[in-house]
Amino acid sequence: MADAILIIGLGFTGKLVLKYLTNHPQKSTFSIQAGGRSPSKILATIAEVGATKADVKVVVFDLNNYDDVEKAILGATVVINCAGPFYRQGSVVVRACALHGKHYVDISGETAWQASMIDQFDFLAWKNKATIVPAACFDSTPSDLVSYTSVQKLKSLIGPDATVPYCRSAWKVKGGFSGGTAATIMSHFAGEIAPKDLARGRRPYAISPIQGRPPSTPKLLYSIPEVTSPRPIVGGFWLMSPANTNVVRRTWGLLQRLPPTAKDKKFSYGDAFDYDEFMQMPTRLMGLAASLTIFTGVILSITLAPFRWLMKNYIMPTPGTGPSDKDLKEGYYEVTNVATSAPSASSPKPRTVKTVWKGFGEGGYYLGSVMVSECAILLLPANRSLLTSLGQEGGLLTPMTAFGAALPERLVATGKFELTTEEIVNGKAVKAE
Secondary structure, eight states: OOEEEEEEOOSHHHHHHHHHHHTOTTGGGEEEEEEESOHHHHHHHHHHTTOOTTTEEEEEOOTTOHHHHHHHHTTOSEEEEOOSOHHHHTHHHHHHHHHHTOEEEEOOOOHHHHHHHHHHHHHHHHHTTOEEESOOBTTBHHHHHHHHHHHHHHHHHHOTTOOOSEEEEEEEEEOOOOHHHHHHHHHTTTTOSOHHHHHHHTSTTTTOSSOOSOOOOOOSOEEEOOTTSSSOEEEEOOTTHHHHHHHHHHHHHHHHTSOTTSGGGGGOOOTTOOEEEEEEESSHHHHHHHHHHHHHHHHHHHHOHHHHHHIIIIISOOTTOOSOHHHHHHOEEEEEEEEEOOOOSSOSSOOEEEEEEEEESOIIIIIHHHHHHHHHHHTSGGGGGGSOHHHHHOEEOOHHHHHTTHHHHHHHHTTSEEEEEEEEETTEEEEOO
């Protein structure tokens, strides 16, 4: 029997995941299961994506019942969890997977919840060789991927002693968001999460096993040198940066704490590593305006219940809805990362690398479904040897500590992404081989 991938949560993103997997060129190497509480709704979704009952096994269970969840995941090899908000109903799935050695990916961007899962289940997952990778979607794979790629290029140029004290990413995005994302955002302002958990999630190293350099505080205006142009890249605060930067810092922390003899130690970023990111805008004024808009919206959402009610009922999309098919196809995103090494014995002068990651299509859902699906496929036994040593050992990891270079290679092979890495010498790009 083929190894089974179980999809939990057939909302907007889950439906796209189901459609992608049922049309995957390697679908003969795995079977697909779709799980939820209502068999009729599951069957309707299967039909909606153009599949049949012969293509997808229906697994009925209630996420509020742990025994149900445990029984459901026992029939799967890998679980893709698309049912958020995750702090409400995601913990039981992680617990069951960690206990029974089942591999897991999800689309979460909830740092406080991720921290709780690490505290509770990281050791159990490692003990049972369950590779559990939260944030394997638009939150926060691109940020993790570009920073990892830039650092590894610098290490290949300089040597194993390379350290990277400067690593910055600028995002350009065209797309929308779904009702599920809206529900998650609003829940953070409505008192549904314990204040102590929210406070922990706001810490800069909330999910890293070790503490690093104190990062800069959120700013109204951001910039990084456009190393092939006299003009800097400028922008404003990026709403996803708190979640993304925490995942990147967990990658740093997991690699940095490894002993010198560990196989994956060669990928470490150095003790001085510092990462940040922002939303790229055409001008400084537009970057400033974007930051002020976001900060004002956050303050109003925290302090005024009528504003939250207005947002929830008249502005935000309802759960299960999202961008139109046209928007999914016409969207795009691009992440530009610039990383610079510290002077070292191997390279007395700092060296700089620029990495650009492009997604052809709407990023959060259309391409997000591709990312989380390909992460799940990498966790199948046939692909296990492609994972990093940490990925093969198990535990609660990040996309890049689990998959390493295999992930961008696999994503680029879909034809929906492009990755370029260049060293910058005297203001000119030298494409990396």
